[in-house]
Amino acid sequence: MKTTTFKALALSAATSVATLLGSAAQAVEIEYWQYFFDARVTAMEQLIENFEAANPGITVKMTHFPYADYRTKVAAAIPAGEGPDVVQLFYGWLNDYVDAELIQPLPAEAFPAATVDAEFFPMVQAMKDGDQYWALPTAVRSLALFYNTRLLEEAGVEPPTTIDEMMAAAAAMTKRDGAGNITQVGMTAGMTAQDHHWWREGLIRQMGGEPYADDYTTVTYNSDAGLKALEMYVGMATGDDAITAFGFMDEPQAAFKAGRAGMHIDGSFRIGSLNKTRGLKWGVTELPATADGTRSNYSSYWVNAITTKAEGEKYDAAVKFMAYVTSDEAMQIWLDVVGELPAKPSVGLTEANANNETYGPFIRGLAYANTTKFANESAQRQLMVEMVERITLEGMSPADSLAMAAEAEQKLLDEYYAK
Amino acid sequence: MTLFRDLTIKQKQIVWAWAFLAIPVLFYGIIRFYPTGNAILISFQDWNLLGARTWTGLDNYQKLFADPVFWKVFKNTFVYLLLGTPISLVVSFFIAYHLDKTRFMHGFLRMLYFLPFMTSAVAMAWVWRWFYQPVPIGLFNNFLSTFGIPQINFLNSTTNALPAILAPAIWAGLGFQIIIFMAGLRAIPQSYYEAARIDGVSNWTVLREITLPLLKPTIVFIVVFSSIGFLRIFDHVFNMTTNNPGGPLNSTKPLVLMIYETAFTSFDMGYAAAQTVVLFLVLLVVSLIQLRILRDG
Numbered sequence: 001m002k003t004t005t006f007k008a009l010a011l012s013a014a015t016s017v018a019t020l021l022g023s024a025a026q027a028v029e030i031e032y033w034q035y036f037f038d039a040r041v042t043a044m045e046q047l048i049e050n051f052e053a054a055n056p057g058i059t060v061k062m063t064h065f066p067y068a069d070y071r072t073k074v075a076a077a078i079p080a081g082e083g084p085d086v087v088q089l090f091y092g093w094l095n096d097y098v099d100a101e102l103i104q105p106l107p108a109e110a111f112p113a114a115t116v117d118a119e120f121f122p123m124v125q126a127m128k129d130g131d132q133y134w135a136l137p138t139a140v141r142s143l144a145l146f147y148n149t150r151l152l153e154e155a156g157v158e159p160p161t162t163i164d165e166m167m168a169a170a171a172a173m174t175k176r177d178g179a180g181n182i183t184q185v186g187m188t189a190g191m192t193a194q195d196h197h198w199w200r201e202g203l204i205r206q207m208g209g210e211p212y213a214d215d216y217t218t219v220t221y222n223s224d225a226g227l228k229a230l231e232m233y234v235g236m237a238t239g240d241d242a243i244t245a246f247g248f249m250d251e252p253q254a255a256f257k258a259g260r261a262g263m264h265i266d267g268s269f270r271i272g273s274l275n276k277t278r279g280l281k282w283g284v285t286e287l288p289a290t291a292d293g294t295r296s297n298y299s300s301y302w303v304n305a306i307t308t309k310a311e312g313e314k315y316d317a318a319v320k321f322m323a324y325v326t327s328d329e330a331m332q333i334w335l336d337v338v339g340e341l342p343a344k345p346s347v348g349l350t351e352a353n354a355n356n357e358t359y360g361p362f363i364r365g366l367a368y369a370n371t372t373k374f375a376n377e378s379a380q381r382q383l384m385v386e387m388v389e390r391i392t393l394e395g396m397s398p399a400d401s402l403a404m405a406a407e408a409e410q411k412l413l414d415e416y417y418a419k
Numbered sequence: 420m421t422l423f424r425d426l427t428i429k430q431k432q433i434v435w436a437w438a439f440l441a442i443p444v445l446f447y448g449i450i451r452f453y454p455t456g457n458a459i460l461i462s463f464q465d466w467n468l469l470g471a472r473t474w475t476g477l478d479n480y481q482k483l484f485a486d487p488v489f490w491k492v493f494k495n496t497f498v499y500l501l502l503g504t505p506i507s508l509v510v511s512f513f514i515a516y517h518l519d520k521t522r523f524m525h526g527f528l529r530m531l532y533f534l535p536f537m538t539s540a541v542a543m544a545w546v547w548r549w550f551y552q553p554v555p556i557g558l559f560n561n562f563l564s565t566f567g568i569p570q571i572n573f574l575n576s577t578t579n580a581l582p583a584i585l586a587p588a589i590w591a592g593l594g595f596q597i598i599i600f601m602a603g604l605r606a607i608p609q610s611y612y613e614a615a616r617i618d619g620v621s622n623w624t625v626l627r628e629i630t631l632p633l634l635k636p637t638i639v640f641i642v643v644f645s646s647i648g649f650l651r652i653f654d655h656v657f658n659m660t661t662n663n664p665g666g667p668l669n670s671t672k673p674l675v676l677m678i679y680e681t682a683f684t685s686f687d688m689g690y691a692a693a694q695t696v697v698l699f700l701v702l703l704v705v706s707l708i709q710l711r712i713l714r715d716g
Contacts, residue, residue, distance in 0.1 A: 072683060075468045096686075100469030179564045181554040192662040247575045249556055250548070251662060260555065378684045382663075389667045393577050 028317045029059045030310070033074065033084035034302075036064040039272035043337035050333075051324045058317045078102045078309050085310035085318045086325075091301050092374045094127060094134060103305040105132040110319050111326075119344050123371050127303060135305035136326045139340030142299040142365040143198060145288060146256060146264045146274070148173075149281040151184075155262070159285045163206075163232075166263065166288045170236070170243035173262030186243035188252035188264040189236055195252075196384040198265050198287065201298035201370045203229035206290045216373035217417055222406035230398050234391050246392060256282075268362040271339030286361045299369035301343065335359060341366060375416035383409050455699075462692035469686075479693035488669055489677070489694070496650055496674045499585060500705070503649035507589045507596060508641060514593070515600035516630075529598070536594030544658035547587040548574070551659075574659060577670040584671050588655040592648060596641050603637030604630070639713040643706055650702055651675055674698050 032048070034040060041064055048060045063084070065073055071093070077083025079102075089097055097103050113131045116124070120136070127135045145166070147159050155173045160166035170186025177183050189195060200211045200221070209225025212218060221229075236244045249255035256264035257277045265287065274282055289295045304325055310318040324330055331342035335353065341363050342348040348363050356363075374380055387405035390396040426434065462479055466472040483489050518528060535543065550558040551573035560570040573583040611629050620628075631638075653675040657664055664680060665672025674694065682691035 068683065071686065072468065096467065096469050100467075102469060177554060177564055179554075179567050179569050181560075181564055181570050183555045190662070245553065248553065250552055376685055385663050385666065386668055389577075393575070393667055 027057055027059065028313050029061055030085040030314050030317045030321060031083065032060050032062045032086045032088075032321070033070075034062070034064050034088040035067040035070040037067075037269070037338075039269070039338040043334050046333055046337065047325055047330050050329070051321060054324070055317075055320060058320065060321060074102065075100070078307050081309060083309060084307055085314050086304055086321055087307050088302050088304050089135065090377075091126060091137070091303055091371070092377060094303070097305070098129075098134060101308055103134060104308050104310075105129070105134050106136065106306065106322060107319060108132055110323055111136065119346065121343055121345060121348070121366060123299060123301070123369075124343060126371070126373075135303035136322070137301040137303045137343045138325050138330055139334045139338065140299055140301040140343050140366065141267045141269055141340055142297050142362045142369050143194060143202070143265055143267055143287055144284050144361040144365055145286070146266055146270070146282055146284050148256065148259060148262055149283050150259070151262045159283060160263075160288050161285070162291055163288045164291060167236075167243065170262055171241065174243045182242065182245045182248065184260050184262070185245060185248050185255060186262045187236060188248070188255050188261045189233070189244040190246055190252045191381065191385040191388050193252045194266050195233070196381045197298035197300075197372070199229055199233055199384065200372060202287055202296045203233065205296035205370070206294045207232075208294075212372070217413055219406045219410045219413065222403050226406075227399055227402055230387070230391075230402050234388060234398060238392065246388065268339050268341055268359070271358060272337065275339075284358060284361050286365055295365075295368050297365040297369040299366060299371050301371075375413050379412060380409060383412070458692045458695050460692075461689055462696045464689045464692075466688040467686045468688055472689075475689065479689050482690060483693050483697065488672075491669050492665075492672045492674055492677045495581065495670070495672055496652075496701075498581060499588075499652050499673055500646055500649045502582070503585055503589055503652075504642060504646050507592055507645055508638070510589070511593050511596035511641070512600055515597045515604060516626075518597065519601055519604045529601075532597050533594035535591045538591070540591060540654040541658050543587060543591060544655045547655075548659045551583055575667060577668055580660075580667065580671045584656050584659050588649075588652060591655075592645060596645065599637060599641055600634070603634045607633045635713070639710065642713060643709050646705055646709060647702060650698070650705065653679070674701075 032044070034044060041062070044062055048062060052059055074083065074087060074089075078087075087103065089103075108131060111133050113128060113133060116128070116133055116136065121140060123140065124137060127133050127137075145160070147169075151173050152159065152169070155169070157169040157172050158165075160169045166187070172186065173184065174182060174186040175184035191199070204211045204221050204226050207225035207228045209221060209223050209229070211221045211226070213220045236242065237246050249258060249260055252261070252264055253266060253270060253273075255261040256266075257274065257280060259280055271284075274280065287295065287297055304322060306315070306318045306322060326343070328342075328344065328347050331344060331347040334340055335342055335347070339359065341359065342353070347353065348366070354360055354363050383405050387401050390401040390404070391398055423431070423434070461472070463474065463476060464472045465475045465478070514532060518525070518532070521528065549556065552558075552560065553570050553572070553575070554560045554564050557570075557573075559573070563570055572579060574580050607630065611633075612625065615625050615629060650673075652673050656671050656673055656676055657679070660666055660671060665676045675698065678691050678694045678698065681687050681694060
């Protein structure tokens with residue numbers, strides 16, 4: 001009797017220990033890293049919650065950093081065996097991450113290349129190497145023209161569809177004080193924000209030019225089209241009939257949020273923060289076309305990838321998580337929360353999304369969008385900033401300034417691709 | 420243990436001294452000298468933070484000396500130094516000299532001058548950035564426009580931006596220099612002043628013949644200290660020009676900001692390290708020259 005009780009006790013103890021160990025082994029925690037942007041963090045929290053509910057036993061820990069520190073931290077953590085199992089990176093960084101062995105290819109069984117090719121928008125194919133994908137986006141971005149509904153009504157103009165209409169509407173909304181200073185701009189401007197994308201992939205192509213050739217390794221914007229685009233752009237802020245001022249209210253998006261700007265070109269990621277701005281009534285329309293109807297847009301995206309740190313059960317969990325964040329459901333959530341466009345036509349081009357008042361203009365813009373392959377985006381943007389400053393602050397002619405910028409950018413690209 | 424017991428008292432003292440010194444020595448070795456040596460090493464290499472380091476010899480230095488932006492930045496750094504150090508020295512001495520003679524609310528006034536030094540440079544830079552904005556938000560320009568005066572481009576100008584950024588940087592450092600000057604002034608024995616007063620010497624002569632010569636060690640310290648500060652200026656510039664760091668057209672970019680951008684936006688660590696080595700040498704040379712001149716003279 002005594003021994004049986006003891007045996008039973010021992011048995012039950014052993015079983016419960018085994019159960020404990022078993023559940024401990026099942027609870028896998030993987031880490032996800034992205035840079036800090038309010039809406040993106042909120043959206044990812046929702047995705048993680050849904051994913052954890054569908055996959056009991058897997059928990060996902062999200063860590064985010066200011067954009068400025070992001071790359072440094074990723075680079076330091078992964079080789080040390082710390083940090084993320086799934087990481088978010090900009091499409092332009094893929095080569096650097098692959099070369100440094102920070103990420104591993106997605107398994108072909110779970111992400112067959114043929115299926116991805118068929119299901120995603122074609123620009124995603126830049127992430128493909130042979131029959132394997134290195135990384136996949138949840139969302140893509142494009143540009144559109146935001147307008148302040150109240151200011152438009154006050155000036156008695158309609159949302160513009162062509163560049164000429166946009167200029168006229170902007171002129172009608174520009175206000176000046178007694179000393180002649182602009183106190184309300186018809187249109188924001190600043191190469192430091194999204195305008196350098198608009199100029200590169202939008203205006204130059206609309207004027208009949210090509211910004212780059214040879215898969216973005218050769219600068220070709222030092223042309224008539226490039227000059228026309230630059231003169232038009234700088235012309236908006238110069239002369240007595242200027243409809244904008246560079247550096248007005250510090251930042252273009254700040255001026256628009258404060259209701260001091262009639263129109264503003266920005267990316268789909270701005271929707272979330274504009275929605276939160278109290279008292280601002282705004283609408284959005286496609287980037288203006290030329291008189292003959294030519295349109296062009298810029299698109300970019302962030303991707304998620306599995307790092308080389310993820311192994312064993314963490315790897316399996318990471319694959320499941322990747323599958324979820326690239327699912328139709330995740331894309332719809334990302335669209336609703338962040339305002340970034342679904343990376344699959346199956347979600348993006350649904351009746352509801354493509355004709356949505358807010359997202360529609362961006363999604364329709366994807367049809368004629370180009371993706372710049374940057375070697376060093378901030379340095380290349382800086383060249384555009386300086387190109388405009390040489391004209392506005394130092395009085396250089398647009399043609400000379402354009403030539404200098406093209407030469408400097410070519411040098412930068414040559415150095416990057418020579419490595 | 421017997422080993423220690425056999426030592427003479429003198430030797431034991433040395434062992435103890437080194438035992439206590441071990442902590443700062445280790446600290447300096449690991450936290451200061453190892454990264455410094457490493458930075459010098461990286462300056463001869465090519466490294467993008469992610470991949471492997473490759474040896475490139477003097478390439479980074481050749482690129483640096485051929486880079487027009489570097490020379491522009493080099494000039495800016497010295498403009499910060501040559502404007503910042505004398506102005507802050509004169510202003511802080513002037514304030515300290517008069518504050519020292521003031522009895523009314525002395526402590527309170529001293530605190531007011533010291534307050535900016537304790538304030539976060541980032542917060543201060545953003546407030547000044549707002550002051551400098553064009554209408555309709557900038558404080559200064561709104562003031563001008565109420566009188567119908569055309570606005571001044573403070574930050575969006577290749578000529579005005581550097582002085583506009585330097586002004587709050589000088590103001591922020593003033594409190595510290597005033598405190599040091601006042602301590603220096605207090606350290607001068609009163610008997611010299613009493614003797615001068617008995618001889619009926621003018622205030623100006625007292626200042627020139629007694630106060631300034633006896634303040635020399637204080638002045639040397641402040642000049643060297645503030646020079647290093649202005650040569651390393653970063654936070655004011657970066658925070659007042661974040662959209663276009665060091666702009667417009669690099670007219671406000673100091674060397675440290677160029678290093679930061681090369682390292683953390685272009686990820687060209689080798690090139691950044693070469694710039695760092697140049698900054699190190701500049702700081703070394705400037706400090707040595709100042710010590711030599713101000714000590715001997």
